[in-house]
Amino acid sequence: MQLPSYPLPDAKGRYAEFGGRYVPETLMPALEELTGAYLHYKNDPEFLAEYDYYLREYVGRPSPLYLAENLTRHLGGAKIYLKREDLNHTGAHKINNTLGQALLCKRMGKKRVIAETGAGQHGVSVATVAALMGLECVVYQGAEDVRRQALNVFRMKLLGAEVRPVESGTRTLKDATNEAIRDWVTNVRESFYIIGSVVGPHPYPMMARDFQSIVGEEIKAQLLQKEGRENPDVVIACVGGGSNAIGAFAPFAYQENRPRLIGVEAAGHGAASGLHSLSIGAGRKGVLHGAKMFLLYDDDGQIRPAHSVSAGLDYPGVGPEHSYYAEAGLAEYVGITDEEALEGFQLLCRLEGIIPALESAHAIAYAAKLAPEMEPEQVIVINLSGRGDKDVVEVMRVMEEGQGSRAEGFVQGGQS
Amino acid sequence: MTTREAFARAKAEGRAALIPYVMAGYPSRGADLEMVKQVLPYADLLEVGLPYSDPLGDGPVIQRASEQALRQGIRVADVAAFVREIRALTDKPLFLMTYINPVLAVGPERFFEMFKEAGVSGLILPDLPPDEEPELVALAHRAGLEHQMRPAQPTESASFSRGLAPVGLETTFLLAPTSTEARIQTVAPYCTGFVYTVSVAGVTGARDKLPEGLPELVGRIRRVTEAPVAIGFGISNRATAQQAAQAADGAVIASALIRAHEEGRGLAEVLREVRAGLER
Numbered sequence: 055m056q057l058p059s060y061p062l063p064d065a066k067g068r069y070a071e072f073g074g075r076y077v078p079e080t081l082m083p084a085l086e087e088l089t090g091a092y093l094h095y096k097n098d099p100e101f102l103a104e105y106d107y108y109l110r111e112y113v114g115r116p117s118p119l120y121l122a123e124n125l126t127r128h129l130g131g132a133k134i135y136l137k138r139e140d141l142n143h144t145g146a147h148k149i150n151n152t153l154g155q156a157l158l159c160k161r162m163g164k165k166r167v168i169a170e171t172g173a174g175q176h177g178v179s180v181a182t183v184a185a186l187m188g189l190e191c192v193v194y195q196g197a198e199d200v201r202r203q204a205l206n207v208f209r210m211k212l213l214g215a216e217v218r219p220v221e222s223g224t225r226t227l228k229d230a231t232n233e234a235i236r237d238w239v240t241n242v243r244e245s246f247y248i249i250g251s252v253v254g255p256h257p258y259p260m261m262a263r264d265f266q267s268i269v270g271e272e273i274k275a276q277l278l279q280k281e282g283r284e285n286p287d288v289v290i291a292c293v294g295g296g297s298n299a300i301g302a303f304a305p306f307a308y309q310e311n312r313p314r315l316i317g318v319e320a321a322g323h324g325a326a327s328g329l330h331s332l333s334i335g336a337g338r339k340g341v342l343h344g345a346k347m348f349l350l351y352d353d354d355g356q357i358r359p360a361h362s363v364s365a366g367l368d369y370p371g372v373g374p375e376h377s378y379y380a381e382a383g384l385a386e387y388v389g390i391t392d393e394e395a396l397e398g399f400q401l402l403c404r405l406e407g408i409i410p411a412l413e414s415a416h417a418i419a420y421a422a423k424l425a426p427e428m429e430p431e432q433v434i435v436i437n438l439s440g441r442g443d444k445d446v447v448e449v450m451r452v453m454e455e456g457q458g459s460r461a462e463g464f465v466q467g468g469q470s
Numbered sequence: 471m472t473t474r475e476a477f478a479r480a481k482a483e484g485r486a487a488l489i490p491y492v493m494a495g496y497p498s499r500g501a502d503l504e505m506v507k508q509v510l511p512y513a514d515l516l517e518v519g520l521p522y523s524d525p526l527g528d529g530p531v532i533q534r535a536s537e538q539a540l541r542q543g544i545r546v547a548d549v550a551a552f553v554r555e556i557r558a559l560t561d562k563p564l565f566l567m568t569y570i571n572p573v574l575a576v577g578p579e580r581f582f583e584m585f586k587e588a589g590v591s592g593l594i595l596p597d598l599p600p601d602e603e604p605e606l607v608a609l610a611h612r613a614g615l616e617h618q619m620r621p622a623q624p625t626e627s628a629s630f631s632r633g634l635a636p637v638g639l640e641t642t643f644l645l646a647p648t649s650t651e652a653r654i655q656t657v658a659p660y661c662t663g664f665v666y667t668v669s670v671a672g673v674t675g676a677r678d679k680l681p682e683g684l685p686e687l688v689g690r691i692r693r694v695t696e697a698p699v700a701i702g703f704g705i706s707n708r709a710t711a712q713q714a715a716q717a718a719d720g721a722v723i724a725s726a727l728i729r730a731h732e733e734g735r736g737l738a739e740v741l742r743e744v745r746a747g748l749e750r
């Protein structure tokens with residue numbers, strides 16, 4: 055196997071003006087060291103062989119590219135394939151990245167890993183690889199999320215990680231990320247920080263993208279087999295920080311004949327409500343967690359809390375490479391509300407027998423809007439970034455609150 | 471009084487300079503100025519913090535203070551007004567400590583003009599390694615000078631460090647125990663105000679003792695720049711102040727002051743002790 059090479063970022067970690075390293079000076083030498091180590095090992099045959107081995111034998115790659123026939127028929131337009139990242143070990147795409155970073159951590163001789171987590175998906179994935187590699191693991195999670203996600207907290211503990219609740223700020227993912235960075239500043243010599251998405255200071259967005267690119271590379275190979283062509287017409291993925299989307303997009307984004315790449319942000323209660331995670335759709339250029347990106351903040355630059363029914367999309371920023379794609383027109387970014395996502399969630403459950411993560415349900419919901427407008431010989435690939443077991447309690451709660459009643463009608467109506 | 475004069479005066483009096491930190495809006499609107507009045511008699515320079523929602527370089531004490539200040543609804547314009555009030559009380563150098571996103575949100579040029587006009591001497595930018603945004607740093611150096619003497623060529627910001635060119639806002643950046651020779655060479659020339667040397671790898675917060683090795687670190691910095699060097703992070707008592715004074719030209723005290731306020735102790739007690747430690 056090989057890790058990909060893309061034209062961006064430049065040597066300073068910039069995607070045009072986005073990205074960079076906006077961090078306390080204490081971390082700069084560590085980021086330089088990490089960049090050097092990554093660029094070395096990404097071409098090291100032994101490192102790549104080990105990564106490849108674990109991807110196959112431990113994660114279960116390649117993940118299937120599944121033709122969703124019922125969904126295709128139901129929507130009556132383009133042919134829809136699902137890239138089944140939900141079938142990976144730990145149930146999401148996250149492990150493609152955490153595994154790569156953990157192997158790098160070991161190569162660099164560090165014995166302790168730090169991570170931030172929102173709902174706990176990335177935390178569980180880091181705790182998993184830490185257990186596998188025999189690394190000490192500390193996960194920061196907002197106190198609010200620790201309460202809401204008791205099951206994942208317990209999973210991380212079972213896997214041997216220490217979960218530290220974060221009481222500052224909004225007590226959610228952004229504050230957990232601040233706290234993880236503070237830990238890293240303090241223990242930078244002996245610790246490795248595994249960031250959960252394509253965010254953070256250079257080289258993190260680049261590393262996470264490269265490790266996630268296996269998703270898009272597999273799509274090309276699998277589509278070639280199934281459809282006789284590498285390029286679908288449309289690739290759709292949900293966008294929180296943007297790691298599953300960049301994995302699906304990057305292998306296509308820099309080529310001349312580019313499919314439509316559509317990133318779906320969480321529109322929460324709607325753009326007008328102010329309760330959303332539309333970093334690209336409604337944000338401005340700013341700096342958070344070490345990188346310049348599209349970001350939600352008020353007129354004074356204070357970061358605005360994001361909102362989404364799905365914890366994994368509940369982040370006020372978005373990776374610098376997506377910020378660049380958006381500005382350069384390489385990809386489109388759209389919004390799907392909580393309610394629409396719940397419709398998409400149930401649609402996939404009922405029609406395909408697949409319970410998607412609420413994050414991924416945003417991508418399903420957008421495909422449901424787009425597919426009927428397309429021709430039967432056209433192909434949509436949806437990156438099904440994770441499975442929804444983690445979300446069923448939340449979905450039950452929301453449906454019982456009545457917000458889901460319309461969604462139910464939607465599915466039943468569709469089947470009649 | 472210029473920054474250099476303030477450091478020189480402390481030195482002439484046989485001390486390292488004392489740089490207390492106050493935050494706009496902490497503990498509340500109006501009471502922030504009371505904090506200023508308490509610290510001013512001991513201060514050679516003053517650091518004024520702009521409260522921020524995501525202060526990732528700060529420990530729990532300053533995080534709590536920021537949250538408290540933001541709950542009062544403190545806006546950037548209020549911070550500028552606060553600076554004006556301080557300016558009416560003293561001509562000591564005032565350094566504004568701000569994370570970079572508020573600067574970007576307001577617009578760098580407008581932000582710098584606003585604070586230059588309010589009477590700030592310089593900026594401390596804890597999450598901006600200066601080589602990430604050299605043009606933005608150059609803009610700060612030109613703040614307030616635009617209309618009088620816009621340079622024909624964009625001025626190389628580093629040239630200001632030689633003290634030859636007129637000064638808009640001075641800039642201060644951080645160096646740390648982890649800083650490599652290359653980072654020191656890169657960052658120090660941008661420190662036209664003073665060099666803020668972080669005593670430990672970590673975030674702000676009072677400590678009982680500073681690590682060994684500070685004199686060596688400061689020595690490496692002094693080989694690259696003539697700018698004054700101050701130590702920050704962890705200064706809380708006589709012992710830490712002594713360690714700072716042995717190594718450098720000044721010391722910043724921040725979390726220990728806020729903690730003293732939280733605990734209902736007088737700030738004067740802490741400041742007297744720290745100032746005593748700074749005597750050479």
Ligand SMILES: Cc1ncc(COP(=O)(O)O)c(C=O)c1O
Pocket residue numbers: 146147172173175176250251252292293294295296297298299365366367411413414439440441
């Ligand atoms: C299943 C799933 N999809 C998507 C995301 C969003 O992250 P990203 O945008 O980095 O893919 C998460 C984050 O927790 C997730 O668990």
